[in-house]
Amino acid sequence: MHYDLVVIGTGPSGQKGAIAAAKMGKKVAIVERNRKAVGGVCLHTGTVPSKTIREAILFLTGYRQKEVYGERYSRKRHIQMDDLRKKLSEVVGRERRVILDQLERNFIDIYDGEAAFVNENEIEVANKDRSVRLTADYTLLATGSKPHRPTHIPFDGETVFDSDEILTIERIPRSMIVIGGGVIGIEYGIMFAALGVKITIVDGQDTLLGFCDSEIVDHLMFTARSLGITFRTGESVRSVKQASRNRVIVELESQKKIVGETAFFSVGRKGDTEFLNLAAAGVEVDKRERVKCNENYETSSPCVFAVGDVIGFPALASTSMEQGRQAASRIFERKKVSTGEIPYGLFTIPEIAMVGKTEQELTAEKIPFEIGVSRFEELAKSQICGGHDGLLKLLFHRESRKLLGVHCIGDTATEIIHIGQTIMAFDGTIDYLANAIFNHPTMAESYKVAAFDGLNRLCADVDDCLGTLFEDASEHDVDPVAIPATVVDTTLETTSVS
Numbered sequence: 225m226h227y228d229l230v231v232i233g234t235g236p237s238g239q240k241g242a243i244a245a246a247k248m249g250k251k252v253a254i255v256e257r258n259r260k261a262v263g264g265v266c267l268h269t270g271t272v273p274s275k276t277i278r279e280a281i282l283f284l285t286g287y288r289q290k291e292v293y294g295e296r297y298s299r300k301r302h303i304q305m306d307d308l309r310k311k312l313s314e315v316v317g318r319e320r321r322v323i324l325d326q327l328e329r330n331f332i333d334i335y336d337g338e339a340a341f342v343n344e345n346e347i348e349v350a351n352k353d354r355s356v357r358l359t360a361d362y363t364l365l366a367t368g369s370k371p372h373r374p375t376h377i378p379f380d381g382e383t384v385f386d387s388d389e390i391l392t393i394e395r396i397p398r399s400m401i402v403i404g405g406g407v408i409g410i411e412y413g414i415m416f417a418a419l420g421v422k423i424t425i426v427d428g429q430d431t432l433l434g435f436c437d438s439e440i441v442d443h444l445m446f447t448a449r450s451l452g453i454t455f456r457t458g459e460s461v462r463s464v465k466q467a468s469r470n471r472v473i474v475e476l477e478s479q480k481k482i483v484g485e486t487a488f489f490s491v492g493r494k495g496d497t498e499f500l501n502l503a504a505a506g507v508e509v510d511k512r513e514r515v516k517c518n519e520n521y522e523t524s525s526p527c528v529f530a531v532g533d534v535i536g537f538p539a540l541a542s543t544s545m546e547q548g549r550q551a552a553s554r555i556f557e558r559k560k561v562s563t564g565e566i567p568y569g570l571f572t573i574p575e576i577a578m579v580g581k582t583e584q585e586l587t588a589e590k591i592p593f594e595i596g597v598s599r600f601e602e603l604a605k606s607q608i609c610g611g612h613d614g615l616l617k618l619l620f621h622r623e624s625r626k627l628l629g630v631h632c633i634g635d636t637a638t639e640i641i642h643i644g645q646t647i648m649a650f651d652g653t654i655d656y657l658a659n660a661i662f663n664h665p666t667m668a669e670s671y672k673v674a675a676f677d678g679l680n681r682l683c684a685d686v687d688d689c690l691g692t693l694f695e696d697a698s699e700h701d702v703d704p705v706a707i708p709a710t711v712v713d714t715t716l717e718t719t720s721v722s
């Protein structure tokens with residue numbers, strides 16, 4: 225059978241790439257190892273399971289409500305792994321049906337089996353029952369990634385496990401040594417700490433989550449420590465030994481020994497390219513088995529494009545989807561690839577989200593900026609719902625007042641970050657936020673509070689604050705009537721503080 229496009233992999237990047245090409249009127253096939261795996265790592269072992277389990281933990285432990293009803297409040301005592309997995313099969317089953325339905329109604333042929341190149345225009349798809357050969361003008365590699373599993377680590381799936389296996393462990397351990405404090409290690413580490421598991425996180429780097437704003441990371445570390453997590457940063461692991469079924473000993477190069485019931489290995493991921501016979505198509509990979517490609521998703525073979533985790537950074541479900549769509553329009557419409565600011569969302573407890581530059585980056589680039597902060601404990605919505613722990617931080621240019629970065633920690637951070645993302649996409653200023661009316665009570669109001677805080681700081685720097693705000697209002701094309709209200713608020717607040 226001949227196709228305009230064969231997509232390998234049904235994760236977010238493959239699905240969206242296949243659908244985009246089908247919408248352009250192309251004949252498209254998509255290949256997945258087996259039909260059960262439709263949806264990819266995202267649906268079966270990555271994003272969706274980890275977030276479903278997180279939600280179950282927050283719900284069953286009554287985490288958010290403890291502030292109101294006291295530390296001993298919980299919805300269920302003696303939570304088991306099966307309680308956490310209860311919702312998972314339902315969520316995964318539904319999502320899988322939605323994906324299959326979307327592919328089918330766009331007339332995309334779905335093949336079950338492991339795909340491997342015969343040459344750059346021919347692919348063999350084999351499962352235990354049969355093997356078929358497909359020919360294609362173009363192939364889109366969307367095969368994703370898998371956990372990096374060093375060979376000297378004694379993985380057994382129950383005492384020493386990776387992020388695929390953590391979903392099937394039989395019972396919640398009393399303690400867990402997390403090796404690798406990247407996004408996966410920290411998300412799962414904090415989740416299990418919220419369940420009362422004693423967590424130690426070991427990482428080779430001195431600073432964790434280095435791409436996030438350091439104030440936000442400090443805030444997260446404070447909360448993590450208050451949940452009993454111990455951090456061992458700047459440490460190398462010498463060995464991991466399984467002393468018995470419920471006892472692991474991790475030895476560090478610094479001679480420290482950490483003893484725990486279990487060890488969770490999360491030291492990064494590698495491209496899922498082992499069985500693709502990429503050499504037959506002339507496609508090159510790097511040392512982590514990721515496909516090498518340029519910014520237009522073109523690989524070293526002119527007929528083969530690659531998207532999603534298999535090409536590495538940023539390796540998110542959100543970016544993977546967009547890469548799939550953009551690759552399809554690059555292949556068939558020769559469109560230039562362009563992406564705006566990428567929002568990051570970390571589903572830690574509390575959650576973290578960011579868009580744009582961090583304070584460290586602006587300082588290094590010598591960009592004159594000011595900060596506006598809103599603390600969630602001051603928001604009515606936060607009082608109503610619980611989850612006071614958090615803040616929103618706006619970074620804006622001192623002269624143009626354009627928003628340069630937004631950093632948030634706390635409940636709904638991953639949702640409300642998109643407000644900042646949109647303002648930045650339209651080159652918006654902090655004045656817009658100070659003047660806009662937000663629904664009350666909402667967490668989104670934190671933008672307005674932070675904007676006022678930012679304007680106050682800017683004001684504190686000039687002699688004639690009132691005059692400056694009026695001048696700036698006309699300069700920045702803001703309704704001048706709205707600005708004095710800010711000033712009145714500012715004066716009152718300043719008076720009450722002094």
Ligand SMILES: Cc1cc2nc3c(=O)[nH]c(=O)nc-3n(C[C@H](O)[C@H](O)[C@H](O)COP(=O)(O)OP(=O)(O)OC[C@H]3O[C@@H](n4cnc5c(N)ncnc54)[C@H](O)[C@@H]3O)c2cc1C
Pocket residue numbers: 232233234235236237238255256257258261262263264265266267269270271272274275337338339340366367368369387408496499500531532533534539540541542543544569571
């Ligand atoms: C624990 C965890 C939590 C995560 N949380 C988040 C999050 O909160 N937010 C976020 O944005 N991202 C998150 N991610 C990342 C996200 O899951 C990935 O970025 C996303 O799944 C990548 O999508 P993809 O389309 O590249 O491939 P994948 O989802 O990896 O799918 C690839 C598919 O290709 C198939 N395949 C591979 N080789 C072949 C072959 N030879 N033949 C046939 N089929 C093949 C595989 O079976 C798989 O189904 C998380 C990842 C993990 C591991």
Ligand SMILES: NC(=O)c1ccc[n+]([C@@H]2O[C@H](COP(=O)([O-])OP(=O)(O)OC[C@H]3O[C@@H](n4cnc5c(N)ncnc54)[C@H](O)[C@@H]3O)[C@@H](O)[C@H]2O)c1
Pocket residue numbers: 403404405406407408409411426427428429459460461490491492493538539540569570571
């Ligand atoms: N919310 C989200 O968006 C989300 C959630 C989970 C995963 N993800 C995606 O999954 C990807 C993979 O996550 P990850 O956490 O596995 O990888 P990662 O690359 O983010 O982190 C790996 C960590 O392991 C450490 N490390 C490596 N080797 C080590 C060793 N020998 N000893 C001690 N520490 C070591 C590194 O310093 C690093 O901090 C992420 O890059 C991200 O794109 C995203």
